[in-house]
Structure formats: C-alpha cells, structure tokens
Amino acid sequence: MRDLCAAAVDAATGAGAEYADARVVHKRDQLVATKNGRVDRMTDAESEGIGVRVLVNGAWGFACDRRLNLDGARDAALRACTFARAAAGKHSRALAAVEARTGRYESAVERDPFAVPLADKVDLCLRADEALQGVNVIVRQVMVRARREHKVLVSSEGTDVEQILTESGAGMDCAAARDGVFQMRSYPSAHIGSSCQAGWEYVEGLRLVEEAPRVAEQAAALVRAEPCPSRFTTVVLDGDQVALQVHESVGHPTELDRVYGTEASYAGTSFLKPGDLGSLRYGSEHMNITADPTTPGGLGSFAFDDEGVPATRAPVVEAGRLAGFLTSRETAARIGAGSGGSMRADGWNRMPLVRMTNLHIEPGEGTLDDLLADVDDGIYMETNRSWSIDDKRLNFQFGTQIAWEIKNGQRGRMLRDATYTGITPEFWGSLDAIAGRDSWRLYGLTNCGKGQPGQSAHVSHGAAPARFRNVQVGVRA
C-alpha cells in the first residue's frame, strides 16, 4: 500500500504538482438484517483503490483508480493533475503548515466482529426479532453491522501514516399500526441503530434481546397515544436527540468549508462568519461543545485525519461562546488559526472534506429525573424520528418517536407525533440544564451526508439529556 502511495505522489510531483497526497484504502462492510422473522439482507462488501489529490498552480485535482498496482497509481496521479490544470479560477490555495508525521493507529477491539460467525449474527437478530413481537406490531427489524477500513496516507511533504479502523454496530426498529395510525420505536437509536469503533463486545453490550420487549410495548402504546399538542413549553430531550441536535445545529455550521461557501450547492452554508470566532453568543452558559477525535470508541476517532494532521481535542463552544471551527489545512490557513485536523474522505474514491470527528456536548450535573423535577409543565422527548434544518443551519424542525407530558416534575401520559422547532442560537440560548457525566453516552451516526459527489461520514456525539425553555412543539401540516 505504502509503495503505491509513494509512486502516485512521485508521479504527481513529476507532472508538476506542488503538493500531492495519495491514500490507499481497503474497506469491508458486513451487514446482517432480519425482518419479521426472516433474513432480509446479508451482505459482505469490500472495496479498495487509490485516491490521489494534487495541487497544481494552486488548483486542486482529484482522481482515483480501483487498480492497486503501479499503473493504477500513476494513472490516478496524472489524471488528477490534468483535472487540476483544467480547473477554472484564479487559485491561490495555501495550506496551513503541519509537521510531517509517520505513525500507525488501530482501533481497540476485544473481539473482531468479522471473526464472529455469520450464523451467530443471524441467530442474535432472530432472537431479538422474536422478542419484538407484540400487539399491533406489524414490522420488526433487527440489524448488526461491522466495518473495517485499512488506509495508508503518503504525502509529498513526508507524511506517511497507516490506520486500521474497526466499527461494530446494531439496532432494531419496531413499527405498529392501528386504525390508520403508524408509529415506530427503535433501540438504541433510530436510523441504522448505533455504532462504535469497537469489537463485537459493543453489540453484546447493547442487550438487544433483553431490550426488545420494551421497544415493542412502547410501539404498541404509541398507536393509542394522543398527538403532541401544539404550543410553547419546556422541552427535555433524551441524549440521543441532543446528539442529533448537536450534529445538525452545531457540527455542520462550524465546519469552516461551509462558512466559506464551498458546500453552498448541496449541503448548504452557515449562519456563522469567520469573524464570529471568540465573540458570537451561540447559546447559554451551560453549553460547552468539544471536538475530540481522540475519544475512545468514537466513530470519528483516529490518530491522523486524511491530511495527516494529528488528532487533537479542541473546544468549539465554551460557556455558550463560539470558540473554534472544524477545519482543513486550507481553511485553517484562511483564518490563520490552527492547522486543520477534520478532513476525512468516504473511501478511496472521494476527495477529503471537512467533517465532524467526535463532537460532544459536555455534561452538566444531575440526572434525567433531576431535569424533569424542575418542570411544572412540559414535554419529554426521546429518539429521533425526523429531522430538517435550513441551509444556513438556523431554522430546524425535529420529530421524535415518543414523548411524555411532564406535570409537576413527573412523567405523565405518553404522546405521539412529537415535534419541536426553533432557531439555532435562540434554542441553544434556552438551554438551562444538562444532565451529568453518569447520564452522558456516546451516540454513533453512520449517515452524515455531504459533498458532490456525495459522501457518507461516520461520526459520534457524546451527549446527555438536556432541558430547554419556551420551545415551540407540535408543528402541524
């Protein structure tokens, strides 16, 4: 792998590139999914190739080749240079200086998920599926997944790093229907469960079979529940929904490429400006957000990003004030701060982009019950069901799978079709409490989209239940 990267870098610099990096990536994804007592999907996918990124006369070029041989490496390098030379624009792209690094990193894994027999995975899914049966339950689905990504990065500046990242994940969903009402309940998270950089021990720790009856009971109860009323009230969100709120309304707007408009044609831009750093009031004093690619088990954990920048923990919001952006070497150079460290590519055939790594909201104090205890009248919401946010990441609307009234500090009747909406800084400004370290969990998302051509990133968020005052809930069509 290393020799091919070096050959590609040599070919690119020989063709006139002032900078080049090459990544050889081998990725394997395994998925077992069952639905209503049958195997629904059983796939084992691998993909490998080399991606070469060059700067020629200040213009970027990227090309890739699935052939892992010298011809493939050189062809990719030369085509990347051709594309860069043809690129329209004035181009004066500079990269923040980083020290050339060599090193190796591997995820901590107790039991290799690919060594677990497929038959055992099928058995686990079917046992959980069986335990999901219940009144009005019409769809039961369970899945387990594993990924291993082995990649080598070599650059013309002397960076030479190798990383092996292993992920394991699982989840289950249960749909119930009654009299035209359709409801979903998921565990541990919606939208393809939850994952970690870990081995099979993570899947076992989720205790899918043991959790399934509660999931089914709640799905069945939801089709009998009243809809969430429409009003302004106090909202308490579970950690899962807080994680998504952080992702959408803090993670994406603090990506500095979005701030500079380079995602304007697809994912959108940001309400933040470069000059907001250090001064913008993002939320209340309870709001502390940290980017941390060193988090054990995080899906965004690594030793080096895809530009070879070493992993570093850094504040993004401190006591409610904007304290940092997520950057690449190029965008860091533009603001003259830092040296990047958030560049990641979705495999060998995509160009690295500024992506979230692990973005956490730091814990506060107490428990979920403590948060509820200080609410006379409000709504407690759990597990994301729908999400949408505008192109500058200001106006958002989220729905959750399940909610409960809060009356006099206690959870009351169950509610369905709960939604809430707001404007990002106003919403975070209404944060008045977040639960403590004991309630703080890592939530792993595998469906973060960005870029053209599209790229999916895997990111984690540490989050705990949090309370927000005066929030609009129950949005109706």
Added chain:
Amino acid sequence: MSALDIARAALEAVDGEAEAVAHSERSGLARFAGSEVHQPTLIENLVVTLRVLRGTRAGVATTNKVDRDGLAELARRATVAAESAPEDDTFPGLAPAAEPPQVDGYDDATAALGPDDQARLAAAAIEAAGDTPVYGFFTSAASELAIASTTGLTAEQRMTDASALVVAAAEGCSGYAEHTAWRADDIDPAAVARDAVDKAARTKGAAELEPGVYRAVLEPYAFADLLDYFSHDSLGALGLLEERSYLSGRIGRRVADEKITIADDPLDPHGLPKAFDFEGTPKQRVVLIEDGVARGVVWDRTTAARAGNGASTTGHAGPVESRDWGPLPYSLSVAPGDAETVDDLAELVGDGIYITRLHYLGVVDPREGVVTGMTRDGTFRIRDGQIGEPLVNLRFTVSVPDLLSDVYGLTRRAALVNSQNFYGERYPYGVLAPALAAARFTITGNGSKPGI
C-alpha cells in the same frame, strides 16, 4: 472486459445457483464555489455483486477486485453468507431470462467527455454568471449495468448522464437552476447559470412571511423533490405491505385532484431510460396515480412473493445498498397540464407564494405523507396573479396528498430534475415534473435570508 464479461466471470466462480450484477462508472464532476473549481473529482470503478443461493437461502457479497482471485474470494464470501442464512419459504428465486426493451439513454459523445471537457463546461457556467459568484458543478458519466444468472438471464445496458447545477449567490440573494439529460449536448451550462443569476437578482431584500396556509406555485425542482421523498414510503410495494404508505387501503380510491397523473416511466426518452432492474426484470411503465385515483405501486420479486395476492414484479428492484427501501420508482413522471408558463400558474393562484426549490426534506409522518423542509434560492410572494417581492427561506410542513388534492394547474412542459446525489455507484435517475399550482401549502416558520 465489459461489465457483462465481469458478471459472467463472477458467475463462473460459483458452484451452484447464483446471480451476478456488474456496475461500472467512469465519471467526472467539476465542482465549483465562489466561481472557482475547488473539488474536481474523477472516478473510475467497477463493482460486482454476487448473490449465491443454497435452496431458498441467499447470501450477497460485493467487490471491486475483479481479477480471478478477487472473484474467487467474492464467491467464497457470498457462499458463506448463503450457508449461514436460514431457509426462507417466501424467497421467489432468481429472475428468469427475459428480453429487456430497447431504450435510449446512451450517447457516445457524452461518454467521451473527459476532465478537460468537464472543466470547460463548468467554466462556461462560471463565465456566463459574470460578476455574480456561482456554486455548483458540471458532471458527466458513462456507466454500465450488466446482470447474468444461472437461470440463463443476461442483460446489459450502457447509460450516460450529465448535469449542470448552479446556485448563484451573494450577500442577501441567491437563485438556482439545473439541467439534467442523458445527452450532454442537451445541456447548456451557460443558460443554467444565467437562469440562476436572474433568479438571484430578484431575491434581494427578502422579507419574512406570516406562517399559515398559502396557495402556491412550485417549480419542477420543488415539486420533484417532494414527490421523490413521498415515493420512498408511499409509491413502493414495501411501504404498502408495511402499512406506512399513504396508498395503504386507498388503491382504487381518489387520492389527488383529477389533474394529477403520476407514473413511473423508465422507457421515456425524455427521462433517464432504463431497460431492466437490478434483478434483471424488464422495465415497464407503471401508472401510480391516474386522474387523481390511486392505481398501484411498484414491485420487485421479493415484495411480490411476500404479498401473496397475485402481485408480480414490475421491474423495480433497486441496487443492493438500497434494498432496505424495497422497490422504488426511479423514473417518476408527472403528466403535464396546459399552462404555458409559471406566470400563467401564478395568475391561477392569484394570491400566494412562489417556490423555486426545497432543501433538507424530512418525512414527519409517512402514513399521511407529511414532509417538512425549507424553501431555498428563490421564494417569492404572488400578489394579484403576479410573481412579486422576495421572501426569506420558509419552513414548510405539508401533507403531499393534501397538496395534490386541490390543484389549479400544471405547466405544459415537464423538466427532468436530477434526483441522485452521486452517493455510492453512479446510477442516473430523476423525476420528470412540470410546475404545479396548488391551493394549500403550509408555512410553519421563517428561516435564513437567501444568499451566502
């Protein structure tokens, strides 16, 4: 080697029943921002997916290592998967051999475009925008899909596609336009840029709007996006079987205004034609809603077998990575109306809002077809039948069936709107949609102003 050669080679590596799908891509995407190309990406790949059967047990493996050793390893992994699966008495077996229809959808000149051409066509958009900064891309690709199976089925199709997309944006203003076709010569990137710039110029000074229910004109971009999201739950057989489709219990009943006819039409040369699906079943036109009455959904072999009511595949199995959605209509087509222009539709609306495109849709309630999202890059007030002052980006939450239940009119011309965001392997698809004027579109909040 062609994709079909690779599929056949993969099949030969298996002992027993199997199906091989080979999917190749050669593409270039010249992405630009601030009127400079900043992310130019060239991709060449060939992926083969092998489904091995052991009786009614099936296992699937995928690779892009297509030499002898790579295919042997692929066969081994797919076989292990099949042998690890329990029996499935609803498994329909592999598709039989069949003759797919002859379709358009491949153009030699488009396939021949290389990085210099893709950069040149992106530059044409940038130059045409003049002083207004533009953000977008020009892309073109040649892709090939081939299937071979032990039932004797062989099928192959070469496809091309090209798109020019432009967001013209500066402080406080933005506009959008896009052209997609399977022939790059049918796309004029400069015209796309001029449309976007013209639209942007009209969005300066955008005002907020009181939330409420408004009459609305939706350009094809907005209408196509709504339909695409609605279709995932409501117009495929899996959603119907799992009772999350709006059409559940409503087949044969009126679900929309009589002006609304929606089909999946993979054979239409005005779209992005397809000859067969990812199981090798020939494609066909499927009427989904006819004159406002629900007629059916699209099916693949698995959902048809599980329905057990005489249903049969309509040729809508998707790529393996999308199978959890079941069969989907990849070639949605809305019958046009008789309005000449969007101005005519505004006249029908009288008082309402005009929406160019949508952003970040989310399904709030699949069973009721409720979708939320934002308007973007060209939202205007309609007053006295005229498109008037600009509005900020608006939060909407609408029931798609309710939107379609009271329609004032549609334009005579339908536009092909690209629906792929180029994740995974290149598989061109889009929606043929006219502009729409409807009586009810629910605005639930105000968002950011247009522009950067």
